[in-house]
Amino acid sequence: MNDSALPRQASETRDRILDAAEALFVEHGLEATSMRMITGRANANLAAVNYHFGSKDALIQEVFRRRLTELNRQRLAALDRLEAEAQGAPLKPSRIVEAFFGTALALAADTEHGGHTFMRLLGRTYTEPNAFVRQFLAEEYAEVLERFLGALYRALADVPREEILWRFHFMMGAMSYAIAGTDALQLFAGTFDDADPQRLMPRLMSFLLGGLRAPLPVFNAARDAAEDAAAA
Amino acid sequence: MNDSALPRQASETRDRILDAAEALFVEHGLEATSMRMITGRANANLAAVNYHFGSKDALIQEVFRRRLTELNRQRLAALDRLEAEAQGAPLKPSRIVEAFFGTALALAADTEHGGHTFMRLLGRTYTEPNAFVRQFLAEEYAEVLERFLGALYRALADVPREEILWRFHFMMGAMSYAIAGTDALQLFAGTFDDADPQRLMPRLMSFLLGGLRAPLPVFNAARDAAEDAAAA
DNA sequence: AATCAATTCAAACGTCTGTTTGAATCATAC
DNA sequence: GTATGATTCAAACAGACGTTTGAATTGATT
Secondary structure, eight states: OOTTTSSOOSOHHHHHHHHHHHHHHHHHOTTTOOHHHHHHHTTOOTTHHHHHTSSHHHHHHHHHHHHHHHHHHHHHHHHHHHHHHHTTSOOOHHHHHIIIIIHHHHHHHOTTTTHHHHHHHHHHHTTOOOHHHHHHHHHHHHHHHHHHHHHHHHHTTTSOHHHHHHHHHHHHHHHHHHHHHTTTOOOSTTOOSOOOHHHHHHHHHHHHHHHHTSOOOOOOOTHHHHHHHHHO | OOTTTSSOOSOHHHHHHHHHHHHHHHHHOTTTOOHHHHHHHTTOOTTHHHHHTSSHHHHHHHHHHHHHHHHHHHHHHHHHHHHHHHTTSOOOHHHHHIIIIIHHHHHHHOTTTTHHHHHHHHHHHTTOOOHHHHHHHHHHHHHHHHHHHHHHHHHTTTSOHHHHHHHHHHHHHHHHHHHHHTTTOOOSTTOOSOOOHHHHHHHHHHHHHHHHTSOOOOOOOTHHHHHHHHHO
C-alpha cells in the first residue's frame, strides 16, 4: 500500500501529460502542439494520451477544466463571502471586481504550481477560434458570469446594464493582456522595467476601476461617423 | 491597354488569395487554415500561393502587412495633425488615445472592405505564440508605439512612465476584446443586445480614458499578498 | 505568325498529423 | 504461483500538410 506515502497516484502519467500539454500549449498554441511533442516532454508513450483521455480534443478540455473549475469555485466563494458580509446591502463595485479579477491574478502570480502558465494560456484562449474550445469555455463560465454580472447590476443600479456588460468585457481584455504582457508580448520593445507581478494587481485594479467608473458615453447622431470619415 | 479601365491589376489572383486567407485566418486561426482551404476559397490553384508569395509564412506576413502599414500610417498622420495644431504645447491625453484607438476602431467599423475582418484577426494575433508573427508585429509597431508613448509621456509628465506603459498595454487589451467581442466571443450568453458598432467607439473611449486617468495605484508591502492568501 | 515571360495547372513529393492495434509489462488479488 | 485488470509499448494506419516540379496555357511584344 502506497496510500500512506503518496496522497493519491491516480495515474502519475496522466498528470505528467497534463502538465506537459499545458506548458506546450502556451508556448506553441493548441493546434501547433502535436501529440508527439506532448508525450515526448511527459516521458510517456505516444498512445498514452489516447489511452488516458481518448483524444487530443479531450486532453485540451481536461487541461482547461482542472484549473478553471477550481478558479471559478474560488471566485464564487469570494462573492459568497462578500454577499454574506453585506447582509443584503448592495456591494461595492470595487469589491466585486476584486473578487473576480483578483482571484485570477492571484492564480497568475503562482509560478510554483503552474498557475502562471495556465493563466497565460487562458488569456489567449478567450479569443481562440477553435469552436469546441469556445463552447467549453462558455459553459464553464456561465454560472460565474451570471452571478458576477448580477452583482454588478445591483451595485450599479443607475447604470444601464448594456454599459456594465461592455465594461466587464473590456476589463476581461485588459486583464488578459496584462497577464500575457508580463512575459509573452514584446510589442513594447525593451520596456517593462518593472514587471513585478506583485505590483501588477494594484496596477490593474486601478485601471479597471477607473474604467468601470468612467462617465457614461454620450451617443451623438450617426452624423459623427460621417464627419470623421470625411475628415480623413 | 486596360490601364484606363482597371486602376491596376497587379495580379487579381494574388488579391483573391489575400482576401480568402484573411477571412479564413479569422475563422480558424493561422495554423488551422491550410493552403488548400485558402486556394479553394480563392478559386486558385494550390501552387498559386507559393508562386505569388513563396511560402505560407510569407503569405501570413503579407496579409498583415498590407493593412497594418496603412493603419499605422493613418495613426501617425493623426498624431502629426494633433502636434501641428498644438504648436508645441502638450497634447490632451484624450486626443492621443483617440488618435491611436479611434483610428483602429474606424477600420474595425469598415465592414465593406474587410477592415472589420482584419481587426478581429489582428486583435487575437497580439497574443499569438507563433514566433515569427510576433517578431513581425513588433517591427511594424515599433515606430508608432515610440511616437505615441512619447506623446503620452509628455502629456502626462507627472505620471511615472512605467504606469503609462502598463495602462497603454491594458488599453490595447480592452480594445482587442472589444472588437473580438462584437461577434466572436460568446462567453456572455445571449447578451449584447446593443452591439451597434457605431456605439462601440464612444463606449470604449469612455472606458479607456477612465482607466488612463484613474488614481495611481499604491504599492503596499508584500504583506498584502500574504494576507489575501491567508484569508482565502 | 512567332516569341517570350508570366501565370496556371495537375500531379506528385516527403513529412507530419491523430489514432488504432495487439502484444508486452506491470501491479495487485486469489 | 497463477490469474486478472490496468497500463505501457513499438509499430503501423490512413489522411492532411506545405512545397516542388515540369508541362500547359495565357496574353502581350516583336
